[in-house]
Amino acid sequence: xxxxxxxxxxRINLHIIEMNSxxxxxxxxxxxxxxxxxxxxxxxxxxxxxxxxSRLYPSQRELNNKLYDLYGVTISPRISTIANLHILSLxxxxxxxxxxxxxxxxxxxxxxxxxRLIFDPHLNNNSFDSAIVKNVKETMKNELQADQSSVSRHxxxxxxxxVKETTSISKLGRLNELELINHEILYKRYIRLLKTxxxxxYVVGNVQTETIKNQIEQVLANLVIPDRHPSTxxxxxxxxxxxxxxxxxxxxxxxxxxDLITIAMRLNTYGKNSQIMLDLFEWIFSGSFNSRMYAxxxxxxxxxxxIKGWTDEYAGLYVIQLGIDRKDLxxxxxxxxxxxEDLKTNGSTEQEFIDAKNGLVNRFMxxxxxxxxxxxxxxxxxYVNTQISPFEYxxxxxxxxxxxxxxxxTFLRTDTIYYLGREDVELGEDFT
Numbered sequence: 001x002x003x004x005x006x007x008x009x010x011r012i013n014l015h016i017i018e019m020n021s022x023x024x025x026x027x028x029x030x031x032x033x034x035x036x037x038x039x040x041x042x043x044x045x046x047x048x049x050x051x052x053x054s055r056l057y058p059s060q061r062e063l064n065n066k067l068y069d070l071y072g073v074t075i076s077p078r079i080s081t082i083a084n085l086h087i088l089s090l091x092x093x094x095x096x097x098x099x100x101x102x103x104x105x106x107x108x109x110x111x112x113x114x115x116r117l118i119f120d121p122h123l124n125n126n127s128f129d130s131a132i133v134k135n136v137k138e139t140m141k142n143e144l145q146a147d148q149s150s151v152s153r154h155x156x157x158x159x160x161x162x163v164k165e166t167t168s169i170s171k172l173g174r175l176n177e178l179e180l181i182n183h184e185i186l187y188k189r190y191i192r193l194l195k196t197x198x199x200x201x202y203v204v205g206n207v208q209t210e211t212i213k214n215q216i217e218q219v220l221a222n223l224v225i226p227d228r229h230p231s232t233x234x235x236x237x238x239x240x241x242x243x244x245x246x247x248x249x250x251x252x253x254x255x256x257x258x259d260l261i262t263i264a265m266r267l268n269t270y271g272k273n274s275q276i277m278l279d280l281f282e283w284i285f286s287g288s289f290n291s292r293m294y295a296x297x298x299x300x301x302x303x304x305x306x307i308k309g310w311t312d313e314y315a316g317l318y319v320i321q322l323g324i325d326r327k328d329l330x331x332x333x334x335x336x337x338x339x340x341e342d343l344k345t346n347g348s349t350e351q352e353f354i355d356a357k358n359g360l361v362n363r364f365m366x367x368x369x370x371x372x373x374x375x376x377x378x379x380x381x382x383y384v385n386t387q388i389s390p391f392e393y394x395x396x397x398x399x400x401x402x403x404x405x406x407x408x409x410t411f412l413r414t415d416t417i418y419y420l421g422r423e424d425v426e427l428g429e430d431f432t
Contacts, residue, residue, distance in 0.1 A: 002374070005209045009220055011228050016212050017204040017374065024093050025107050025205035026371035027114055028078075030379060031088040033197040035081065041173025042189045045181055047077035047088045048136045049190075053122035053129070054113070060132075066113065070106050071095050075117070080376075081171050083314040083384050088193075090114060091372070108215045111203065115216075119223045121190075128183040128190070137178055144175040151256050151420065156310075156321060159262040159418035162248050163317065195226050200379060204371040248416040251424060258305065259326045259421035263336065266415040267316035275313035276397050277408040282309045283356040284348050285339070286320050290355060292339045293320070301335070303328050314384055318412070329425055333417075340414070347406030361394055 003018040036043070057063040067073050073094040080087045094110045122129060147153065147170050157170075203212050267274060286293040286309040297303045305323035312319075324332055348356070367373040419425060 002368070003209075004378070005213075007213055009213075009217055011199055011225055012216075012220060013198070013200045014213065014216055015200060015202045015375075015378065016207065016209045017202065017371070017378075018207060018209060019204055019369075019371065019374075020206045021369065022205055022371065024095055024371075025110070025203065025207060026091070026093050026375070027107075027111050027204075028089055028091040028202045028372075028375060029114055029118055030200040030202070031118075031193060031197045032082075032085055032200065032379075032383070033193070035084050035086045039189065040086065040171075041177040042181060042186060043086060043088060043193060044079045044172045045133075045136060045140060045186060046190050046193060047079065047090055048139060049128055049132055049186065050117050050121055051075050051077045051090055052132050052136070054116045055120045055122050056116060058122040058129075070110055070113075073106075073110055075114070079171050082380050085383055086171070087379070090117060107203075107205075107207065107212070111201075111212070111216060112219045115201070115219050115223060119194075119225055123187070124183075127187045130183040133181070133183040133186060137181070140172065141175065141178055144170060144172050144178070147172060148175065151258070152260060152308075152321060152323075155252070155260045155262045155418060155420045156319065158250070158252065158420075159264050159319065159416055160317075162250055162416045162418065163264045163266060164315065191226070196229050200382075202375045202378075204375065247414060250416065250418045252418065252420045253422065253424060254420060255422055256420060258323050259329070259419070260321060261324055261329065261332065262319065262321045262416075262418040262420070263414060264416040264418075265318045265320075265340075265412050268411045268413060274316055275311075276393075276400055277405060278311040278313055278316075278318055279360055279397075280353075280356050280400065280405055281343075281409065281412070282311050282318055283359050284352050285309065285318075285343070288355075288359055290359075292343075293336070296335050296339060297322070297332060301331070303332050303335075317415075326421055326423065326425060329419075337414075340412075344409045344412070347402060347409065350402065353402045353405065357397060357400075360397055364393055364397075 005016045005018075007014045007016075031047075033043075052060055053063055057066055067075065071094065073092055075090060075092045078087075078089040078091055080089070092110055092114055094106055122132075124130070201216065203216075267278075283291065285291055286307050288294070293304075293307050297307065303324070305325075308321045310319045311317065320336075322332065368377070
């Protein structure tokens with residue numbers, strides 16, 4: 001059972017989630033601002049620099065020794081996106097003092113260290129340390145190269161780019177911009193970021209809320225946090241109606257080891273009620289071992305090496321990706337189209353619908369027991385009003401009836417088929 005508490009401590013939104021079921025405490029700090037593609041690489045760079053040192057621990061060795069004293073606590077940067085927002089985070093995990101035979105309060109020390117890494121960094125002549133920035137460049141370079149070398153990620157991003165008619169860019173930024181970054185430019189960007197972002201601090205675990213709140217207030221009283229420009233607006237997603245467009249077919253011929261087909265389906269009308277419906281469709285169509293795609297492609301016909309599905313309620317999208325043998329492409333597309341048309345025409349069976357609800361409840365309960373996923377759900381709900389509150393998801397899911405779900409399916413259409421393979425192929429122009 002979780003208990004949520006939120007406090008406004010100056011510019012810091014403090015969220016304390018009491019979870020008695022875990023033996024660790026998860027603290028994470030999130031810097032939130034709208035995506036700016038021009039500054040994406042610079043912004044993504046900053047958490048990696050901040051996680052290396054602070055004014056009190058000006059070298060990586062000193063910081064690592066401190067973390068070792070805290071029973072091997074870990075601190076890691078993380079970059080993510082929510083709708084059109086860029087989330088820059090530092091995350092930490094520490095053993096709970098309740099389960100350690102020690103006297104010092106490791107949780108308080110960890111939270112203070114996390115805040116000081118953000119607001120009291122190690123500087124050299126009023127700038128970031130050039131040696132640290134150089135080291136981080138290598139880390140970022142490796143991560144961006146790994147990002148670009150993923151064939152499935154490339155196919156997914158190119159497909160989404162076609163759907164949204166935008167230029168695809170990694171959440172980490174662009175590899176060719178890394179060399180333009182230096183310690184002085186980056187520090188100026190850091191100062192600007194502090195003045196134009198929202199701040200959220202999460203503490204999740206078997207903790208005493210008032211104790212954590214009081215300790216955070218004491219730490220903040222000794223830190224200098226700049227004034228804020230107007231805060232980031234909550235994304236008020238209204239019901240959207242898309243004009244029906246012709247099917248996009250994209251062929252990307254590359255020397256890959258395995259051919260991929262990525263299909264994006266889009267809702268003609270979507271809004272606040274899209275999340276539950278898209279989740280139900282994803283589960284029934286491809287999201288479980290009992291789904292139609294697994295049954296028809298894998299079990300009955302031995303097709304497709306893997307099947308993955310994603311949903312994006314903010315954009316009204318469902319995407320399915322399959323690793324395939326090229327000779328099976330025509331048959332695979334025919335089966336997908338047939339099952340999609342059957343769902344639209346006849347709806348799901350009663351058993352499919354019941355199994356989907358039960359599966360989604362189970363998946364939701366599992367994810368809610370993991371602090372990182374629970375934090376992601378909560379933060380997303382703060383900024384995007386299409387995201388259902390974690391408190392209401394199960395109730396709203398169980399309230400959906402099969403007739404309403406069938407009606408929802410009439411708004412779903414195939415937008416883009418993206419083929420990545422070694423040779424040119426014919427793709428199904430008659431897709432529904």
